[in-house]
Amino acid sequence: MSGRAQLMWDEAVTGYDFGPDHPMDPVRLALTRRLVDAFGLDREVDVVAAKPAGDSTLRLVHREDYVEAVKAASVDPRAADAAYGLGTMDDPAFAGMHEVSALIAGQSVGAAEAVWRGDALHAVNFAGGLHHAMPGGASGFCIYNDASLAIARLLELGAERVAYVDVDVHHGDGVQAAFWEDPRVLTVSLHEHPRTLFPQTGWPEETGAAGAEGSAVNVALPAGTGDAGWLRAFHSVVPELIADFRPQVLVTQHGADTHFEDPLAHLAVSLDAQRAVQVACHELAHEYAEGRWVALGGGGYAVVDVVPRSWTHLVAIAAGREVAPSSVIPESWRQEVFARTRQLGPVRMTDGRWPVSFVGWDAGYDPADRLDQAVLAARRAAFPLRGLLA
């Protein structure tokens, strides 16, 4: 096993820009990259720019007519075809859209290749995690599904078991759909309940197609879930599934939009709990997947206060040089934040909730508690299909 982690990065990924009124402001990527540098983490990882995903790679997941529609919209945004989800409010077309989307996808595919071949034990692409893109259409700020493409590439390289764990506040619907019929891929998504949030899927009863029963697991969390509940849900579902499935590679998606400050969703998770789940994913990769870990970003619309800190922690964990939550953020980064956004950046790498605590599932559940009901619904729907006790 190889020591150093890879950070996938090409500055051009910041060209993934739907325009000034869109919540997915690419400054979140630039500020994350600068914060990684401010803590000297760029010297602790190999920073690698992979090539863009080519047509044959995109075709592992996406339909040819959809890729052609993206290319057409990329050349002439006025030609965007809403039948493919392009030129919509969520996914406005912009010049160069195909190229930058393929570049982001290429970073996740490159991460998967590096981990599979042993060039790196862990690889991070925080520009990725675009989990809503469907085989035949754009959705939810996502053009190409880099997470699905990374997994598809692993399968192409010979992987027989890949686990995907998605802790974005939104359901990882595109990845679930891509591998709905494939028992080689276990998709686990923890998200805000579809009743209250886009994309209105991710019900516990979604468990995979015939022949792949139990290959999809969905934990639909009540709006308002905070640290203790979110961590209890994660630890009550994910480790047992991973221990049983024994993936050869663990792919995780770390959307930071679970945060209490996030403007687009309604969970109440802190940076400190996000970091605790990142640490847990890292440990699961070591315990059950010989350390092979591909970690992706995802959503996150508190672009100054939350996203850069959350994903800097992710890079630090992958690098094996964790940044203590109490760490003070270098003033140079805060100056850059102000220069770029006219906002004041955060001061520390914590929300002051560290250490976060939760009660594990084995301590028993409360049938009247909505969080416990959500966990039990997920377990009851999927676990028996995998031969596990609900």
Ligand SMILES: [Zn+2]
């Ligand atoms: Zn999201």
